[in-house]
Amino acid sequence: MSRRRAATSLALAAALIVAVHAEASHRPRMGGTLRFEIGASVNSLDPNAKPATFKEALARDEINWLLSETRKVITENEGAGAGGPFRVSDWEPGKRVVLVANENWPQGRPYLDSIEIQMARSAHDRLLDLDLDRADIVEIAPEEARRASERGVHVSVSQPDELLALVFLPSSEAADAEQQKIGEAVSRSIDRAAIVNFILQKEGEPAGGFLPQWSSGTAFLFSTATDPVAARNLWSEIGRSLKITLGYDASDSLEHSVAERISVDVRETGGAISVVPDGPAHSSKGEGARLVRLSMSSPNPREALAHFANELGPLAGAEFVAPPVDGGPQQIYDAERAMVNTYRVVPLVWLPRAYGLGPRVRDWKTPGPGEGWPFADVWLGDMK
Amino acid sequence: MTFRTKLFVVFMIALLSSVGVVSVGVTVATRRAFEESNRSHSEALVAQFEREFDRHKQDIVHRVQAIADAEATVRMAIDLSRPKSDVSVYVNDARGVSQSHQLDFLDFVGDDGSIISSNESPERFGYKIDWLTQPQDWAALGSFLTKVDTQDGPALGLMAVSVVRVGDKNMYVLGGERLGKDFLASLVLPTGMRALLYLNLDPSFQPANLVDENGPVSDGDRLATFIEQERQQPTRRTFKISWTSDAASAESFHELPLLGRQGELLGTLLIGNSQREAVLLERRILLLAVSVATMGLLFGLLLSWWGAARVTRPVRRLAEGARRVSEGNWNTRVEVRGRNEIAQLASAFNRMTEQLSEQRERLVQAERVAAWRELARRLAHELKNPLFPLQTTVENLQRAKEQSPEQFEEVFRESTGILLSEIDNLKIIVSRFSDFARMPQPELGPVNLNETVRGIVKLFESQFGAVGRPPITPELHLDENLPMIQVDEALLRRAIENLVLNAMDAMPSGGVLMLRTTHQDGGVDLEISDTGTGLTPEECERLFTPYYTTKQHGTGLGLAIVQSVISDHGGRISVESETGVGTSFHIHLPVKAPTARGEAIAPAPAPVPVPVEKA
Numbered sequence: 001m002s003r004r005r006a007a008t009s010l011a012l013a014a015a016l017i018v019a020v021h022a023e024a025s026h027r028p029r030m031g032g033t034l035r036f037e038i039g040a041s042v043n044s045l046d047p048n049a050k051p052a053t054f055k056e057a058l059a060r061d062e063i064n065w066l067l068s069e070t071r072k073v074i075t076e077n078e079g080a081g082a083g084g085p086f087r088v089s090d091w092e093p094g095k096r097v098v099l100v101a102n103e104n105w106p107q108g109r110p111y112l113d114s115i116e117i118q119m120a121r122s123a124h125d126r127l128l129d130l131d132l133d134r135a136d137i138v139e140i141a142p143e144e145a146r147r148a149s150e151r152g153v154h155v156s157v158s159q160p161d162e163l164l165a166l167v168f169l170p171s172s173e174a175a176d177a178e179q180q181k182i183g184e185a186v187s188r189s190i191d192r193a194a195i196v197n198f199i200l201q202k203e204g205e206p207a208g209g210f211l212p213q214w215s216s217g218t219a220f221l222f223s224t225a226t227d228p229v230a231a232r233n234l235w236s237e238i239g240r241s242l243k244i245t246l247g248y249d250a251s252d253s254l255e256h257s258v259a260e261r262i263s264v265d266v267r268e269t270g271g272a273i274s275v276v277p278d279g280p281a282h283s284s285k286g287e288g289a290r291l292v293r294l295s296m297s298s299p300n301p302r303e304a305l306a307h308f309a310n311e312l313g314p315l316a317g318a319e320f321v322a323p324p325v326d327g328g329p330q331q332i333y334d335a336e337r338a339m340v341n342t343y344r345v346v347p348l349v350w351l352p353r354a355y356g357l358g359p360r361v362r363d364w365k366t367p368g369p370g371e372g373w374p375f376a377d378v379w380l381g382d383m384k
Numbered sequence: 385m386t387f388r389t390k391l392f393v394v395f396m397i398a399l400l401s402s403v404g405v406v407s408v409g410v411t412v413a414t415r416r417a418f419e420e421s422n423r424s425h426s427e428a429l430v431a432q433f434e435r436e437f438d439r440h441k442q443d444i445v446h447r448v449q450a451i452a453d454a455e456a457t458v459r460m461a462i463d464l465s466r467p468k469s470d471v472s473v474y475v476n477d478a479r480g481v482s483q484s485h486q487l488d489f490l491d492f493v494g495d496d497g498s499i500i501s502s503n504e505s506p507e508r509f510g511y512k513i514d515w516l517t518q519p520q521d522w523a524a525l526g527s528f529l530t531k532v533d534t535q536d537g538p539a540l541g542l543m544a545v546s547v548v549r550v551g552d553k554n555m556y557v558l559g560g561e562r563l564g565k566d567f568l569a570s571l572v573l574p575t576g577m578r579a580l581l582y583l584n585l586d587p588s589f590q591p592a593n594l595v596d597e598n599g600p601v602s603d604g605d606r607l608a609t610f611i612e613q614e615r616q617q618p619t620r621r622t623f624k625i626s627w628t629s630d631a632a633s634a635e636s637f638h639e640l641p642l643l644g645r646q647g648e649l650l651g652t653l654l655i656g657n658s659q660r661e662a663v664l665l666e667r668r669i670l671l672l673a674v675s676v677a678t679m680g681l682l683f684g685l686l687l688s689w690w691g692a693a694r695v696t697r698p699v700r701r702l703a704e705g706a707r708r709v710s711e712g713n714w715n716t717r718v719e720v721r722g723r724n725e726i727a728q729l730a731s732a733f734n735r736m737t738e739q740l741s742e743q744r745e746r747l748v749q750a751e752r753v754a755a756w757r758e759l760a761r762r763l764a765h766e767l768k769n770p771l772f773p774l775q776t777t778v779e780n781l782q783r784a785k786e787q788s789p790e791q792f793e794e795v796f797r798e799s800t801g802i803l804l805s806e807i808d809n810l811k812i813i814v815s816r817f818s819d820f821a822r823m824p825q826p827e828l829g830p831v832n833l834n835e836t837v838r839g840i841v842k843l844f845e846s847q848f849g850a851v852g853r854p855p856i857t858p859e860l861h862l863d864e865n866l867p868m869i870q871v872d873e874a875l876l877r878r879a880i881e882n883l884v885l886n887a888m889d890a891m892p893s894g895g896v897l898m899l900r901t902t903h904q905d906g907g908v909d910l911e912i913s914d915t916g917t918g919l920t921p922e923e924c925e926r927l928f929t930p931y932y933t934t935k936q937h938g939t940g941l942g943l944a945i946v947q948s949v950i951s952d953h954g955g956r957i958s959v960e961s962e963t964g965v966g967t968s969f970h971i972h973l974p975v976k977a978p979t980a981r982g983e984a985i986a987p988a989p990a991p992v993p994v995p996v997e998k999a
Binding site for chain 1: 475508510511
């Protein structure tokens with residue numbers, strides 16, 4: 001009997017120790033340096049400086065969000081002046097930035113002592129560093145997320161909140177009506193589903209409008225299907241042989257693949273698009289277009305649409321009208337439809353943000369639309 | 385040109401002709417041999433290239449088959465055979481597999497012909513390759529050429545197809561190599577050979593489509609004509625092209641059409657074989673031949689010169705002997721060496737000169753005897769005429785003394801007169817012979833021949849129109865530009881006077897006496913013509929022979945003396961005559977009379993009058 005009691009006592013003690021230990025392992029720990037690698041190269045943290053690429057602009061906003069948490073301040077209206085959870089400790093433009101915890105952050109000091117962000121790392125090197133435990137979190141291209149996950153990497157994928165679109169640059173050669181036909185012919189030629197399924201490996205959504213389905217609920221009203229017959233008819237109506245040049249960010253393999261696919265799709269319907277890395281900045285001769293990537297500034301459809309209208313309108317030389325501030329779903333839809341029907345900007349796909357997480361990372365919450373990297377709540381656990 | 389020089393020239397011409405013929409023959413033969421060798425070499429190289437090309441094609445077939453046989457490929461085919469399989473997971477597989485198998489092109493194609501994964505055109509996923517699903521024994525076909533769409537535009541691929549069959553579904557593995565500079569660089573080609581590839585991807589010839597292992601070919605336009613011919617009519621061709629004016633830049637090409645599965649021309653392979661080595665070797669051989677020929681010619685030149693000298697030496701000896709003979713050295717003999725024709729000729733020459741010498745000796749003796757006989761006959765004839773009156777007169781004196789002493793005195797006076805007269809005649813005869821025997825040496829001085837002629841005509845003017853005989857009309861045709869001549873005027877005057885007297889004697893019925901002077905060939909000419917009875921040819925031949933005369937009472941010394949005077953002045957005299965028409969004497973005198981030794985004639989101590997004798 002006593003032996004049974006003793007055994008029971010030992011089992012209870014062991015269970016207690018395990019429970020205590022488990023409790024301790026889930027309890028946030030202070031300290032440590034988180035190593036984070038991204039593909040973009042940020043050369044300036046000045047919000048007014050013109051970035052070289054859209055990806056640089058996105059990365060710069062993310063870093064600034066950590067320094068000031070501007071977007072959160074705006075959205076949550078918690079007041080400004082105290083800065084963000086981190087501040088810059090070391091800065092090598094285009095290569096590396098080290099952020100240290102802001103001891104005076106009103107919401108409490110972050111768990112992490114510091115974050116070391118390595119920039120301009122290739123997708124291959126980022127995944128390799130994650131495998132070799134040289135990085136704790138790495139940015140993963142959406143098209144690589146599936147393969148990385150199959151390799152056993154803990155992948156965090158956000159809601160698709162980044163729009164990849166084709167923007168026609170202002171042209172002096174074609175009339176407005178012809179420009180619209182050209183845009184529509186291109187739009188109807190593109191097989192968006194193939195782009196999502198094959199290039200993005202099903203990480204993303206075809207985009208027919210400027211708001212994703214989860215945000216507006218009306219995205220299904222904007223067709224994403226390819227229509228080769230209609231496209232051929234449109235090319236026939238245009239009549240003359242067009243010389244369309246499609247530029248893309250040469251450092252972005254996704255944009256390259258999408259641009260090549262668009263070229264093939266358009267060629268199959270009778271059009272002609274030549275793909276040019278990093279060009280054209282403007283349409284000097286013939287029709288010019290380029291691929292752009294823009295993040296939703298907010299999960300709010302009206303705000304997001306207004307942001308897209310403000311960003312893409314000047315780029316395409318079109319006057320996009322944002323929905324009224326107090327507008328309802330119908331006004332938002334009408335404004336979105338008006339933007340789509342100009343065909344100066346052709347939405348292609350919605351891209352998620354994907355991150356590969358190392359084994360030490362704890363309490364990583366996938367960022368939502370308009371949110372930056374959630375390092376304020378992340379802490380580092382023990383290696384297992 | 386001497387005989388030796390002629391012989392040397394003949395030798396040289398023969399030598400040059402021989403060397404030229406041999407050189408041309410060797411050159412032509414060498415060139416043909418080289419061309420034949422080059423052609424054989426090129427064909428061997430082309431055959432080697434084709435073997436290499438075939439090996440490459442087989443290699444591609446094997447690599448594509450290896451991909452199809454790989455476990456991952458089979459698993460992919462099994463997965464794709466399932467209903468609603470997710471093909472998107474394979475979209476990037478072709479890239480890795482193609483790299484591991486070193487293929488430029490690789491497509492995994494589903495049963496319906498849809499591209500599942502493509503290395504060269506990853507963006508073409510989902511599009512169909514219709515011709516791939518058509519019935520075809522791909523294994524038997526092996527590798528083939530086809531046009532491939534890539535991100536850089538259309539390209540030419542050497543492709544192979546392997547089929548992975550799972551159940552009733554096929555999965556196609558379409559792989560190959562890009563035909564371009566990298567493909568050409570991978571070929572193992574012999575030295576001096578290169579391969580060019582024209583990609584027939586455009587409706588017309590495009591220089592940028594002509595590549596070698598380094599990329600687009602510079603001066604590709606030069607091949608446009610040949611490639612265009614190939615485009616019009618695909619067949620194997622050979623041609624040669626010189627890239628520069630230097631023949632060593634020549635390159636022979638074998639043009640091979642590259643046809644697709646349907647027989648369409650997709651490209652042209654140009655296998656170039658540089659002619660540089662062959663041309664340089666040919667040049668070296670020709671240079672060597674020219675050097676040897678030049679040395680041979682130089683050697684032949686010396687040998688010909690020596691040979692000509694050796695061959696002509698006996699001839700020169702003969703010529704020298706003949707010259708000496710002509711100078712009167714009748715005892716000249718030439719050396720006889722050997723028994724050849726020249727030696728025989730030399731022997732004959734020696735015999736000839738020996739016989740000539742003997743005959744001349746006999747002739748001289750005969751002439752001497754004849755002269756003496758003639759002299760004796762003349763003397764007898766001349767002396768006989770005065771002797772006969774002498775004899776008759778003396779006999780008359782004897783008869784008068786014996787038969788008519790009373791008339792003796794008268795006869796004596798007459799007879800002594802006759803005797804003295806005949807004795808004078810005898811003296812004159814003796815004097816003439818004495819003068820002929822003592823011809824004086826000319827005493828030279830400047831003389832105007834025209835003045836001399838005018839003086840002589842004036843002297844004879846009274847005789848031309850003498851009473852009792854038919855008149856003779858003198859005609860003078862004198863060249864007023866006649867140069868002064870160096871002659872003994874007295875001797876010349878007597879010679880001309882002699883000829884004038886002869887002319888007068890030849891015109892007993894009167895006539896015209898013409899005297900003409902001219903100058904030419906560095907001398908002056910005098911012609912004295914009459915319209916008399918003329919002479920026969922036989923008389924003309926012997927006219928200048930001493931003691932020969934056509935007259936009743938001539939001594940036959942007049943024209944002999946004339947010829948002697950003219951000859952002593954370095955001149956010459958000739959006669960032309962025709963019976964019944966007249967006779968012309970032509971005298972040519974040099975401006976400066978030379979001696980027989982080439983020296984000026986020494987002035988004679990005193991002029992001796994020459995008797996004028998009618999011929």
